[in-house]
Amino acid sequence: MNAYDNALRQLEKAAKLMDLDPEVVARLSAPEKIVMASLPVRMDDGHLEVFQGYRVQYNSARGPYKGGIRFHPQVDLDEVKALAFWMSIKTAVVDIPMGGGKGGVVVDPKSLSKTELERLSRAWVRAFRQVIGPEKDVPAPDVYTTPQIMAWMADEFSTLEGKPSIGVVTGKPLDYGGSKGRGAATATGGFYVFMKLIEDTDIKPNKTKVAIQGFGNAGSIMAELLDNEKFIIVALADSKAHIYNDKGLDLEKVFAHKESTGSLAGFSGAKEISKEEFLALDVDVLVPAALENQITKDNAEDVKAKFVVELANGPLTPEADEILYKKGVVVIPDVLANAGGVTVSYFEWLQNISNNYWTEEEVDKELREKMIPAWEAIYQMSKDKKVDFRTASFMVALHRIAKAIQAKV
Structure with a gap:
């Protein structure tokens, strides 16, 4: 099944649960x-x-x-x-x-x-x-x-x-209309939501093992943020290699190796494993930060993580979603987990069109003030409707889009 079929299935599922106006569904199909x-x-x-x-x-x-x-x-x-x-x-x-x-x-x-x-x-x-x-x-x-x-x-x-x-695009260099905090925004937004989620649990970072698939911008920054909080990063992956060390990876050495060789392959402080082994690792938190359709109906049963934080777009298929939900795995969906990127992109656009630039502290404060209420609205919807967080995210979003469409007709 292709990514667009997956997207339409997600729309259909949420629309049915909230009895969404068929005309709104038609427009969004x-x-x-x-x-x-x-x-x-x-x-x-x-x-x-x-x-x-x-x-x-x-x-x-x-x-x-x-x-x-x-x-x-x-x-x-x-x-x-x-x-x-x-x-x-x-x-x-x-x-x-x-x-x-x-x-x-x-x-x-x-x-x-x-x-x-x-x-x-x-x-x-x-x-x-x-x-x-x-x-x-x-x-x-x-x-x-x-x-x-x-x-x-x-x-x-x-x-x-x-x-x-310059307001035609965002994510520009700082010297040419970019926003402070934009580079780290995707990972930072996901990090804020994850930390809020575990606030009321008994999770101890120094006893919590994490695997991050994808070591580009979002994945590498998420690794740093979690490492700073004393989470144990045991596995990382890029397009060339999946590396694993059950005792925890030395991030400083990983970054130095990646910088000098261009990939994680050949890193001496870990063993290389297959993608299949990586996704099935006995970890507490799995962070897919690469491409779509990584966890499917064929490998979802193998996932042992208790939490999945989707920094990538569409890394789980709908079938995998259902399997993980039934297994009790908590998934922070992409439409929330990686929304920090578009949020700070919006801040950059605002700064460009107003020609008024913010400090990093201001950007960070505004980002937190967008991500936490978004999480709270989704958590409440999930509780009220007894649905998973992805479906709750879609319901919150579709309600807002429907109101905008209906205001014009």
Whole structure:
């Protein structure tokens, strides 16, 4: 089952439970707009390569479309549609006045030089210029897109518009309209929610084992945050290797190894295991921070973690969700767990359009003030309706989107 089918099943499940207006369901069962473009790029050796690009604008009932652009060889339209739908839910979960969108390019960015990557980034803006803008649709980084790529995109858009328009994208470098705290926001938001969740439990960090799948921005920062609280990080994974040490990994050495070699493979302070073994480790907390569909009906029974914190988008399939719920595993869903990223993206956009920049402390305070009430609303909905946290998240978000749609008709 593809990611978009999963997304529509989640919509259907929540809509039935809350008796959602069928007209609202109909509006949310398809994107408002799908834009596709061929992106011709002159490569360093002189030959022309044409890449497939997408932008899906899913729902704008609550404000301008908001959502990242990913550069990845496995990008396809269904994936981008699913991610755009989840962005519509996510912005409503944290109650920011924006809608949901997503973009992508079918490319392996690791195979491109820096100049080729810049040409591709600028080509994407030229192709989608008419549908993006600070008041229309505000992209951001996602898988394999970076602050540098956002800077190129903002510069290209500003050049085409003939005026500075840095609010067209978020996740930019600090020196070019970025927000303090944006780099750590996805992990920090998930960390706040997880710490709030365990507040009233008897969990002792120094006795709690954690495995984090994905060692990019979100996964590596989550590892640091949990390590600082004395949680025991026993397993980490990136695209090249899954590493495990039951006594706990020395994060300082892990970071040094990753910095010098570019991957976790070959790290001497741990043994390498398979992905299947990694997901089935006897840990207390599992943090999927990589790609979609990692835990499915085929391996969900093997998961031994008591908590799953979804820093990635869509790492569990609906079947896996049901299996884990029946097993009593507590899942903090992606639409809440990783919503810190879009929340601080919204803060960055606000700072850009007002030309008034915040301190890191202000950003952190505002982030906490969005994440904790979002968690409390979801927790209450889960309790009232006796549903899992994902379904409760969708119910909270759909209620807010429905109110915005109904206010206009």
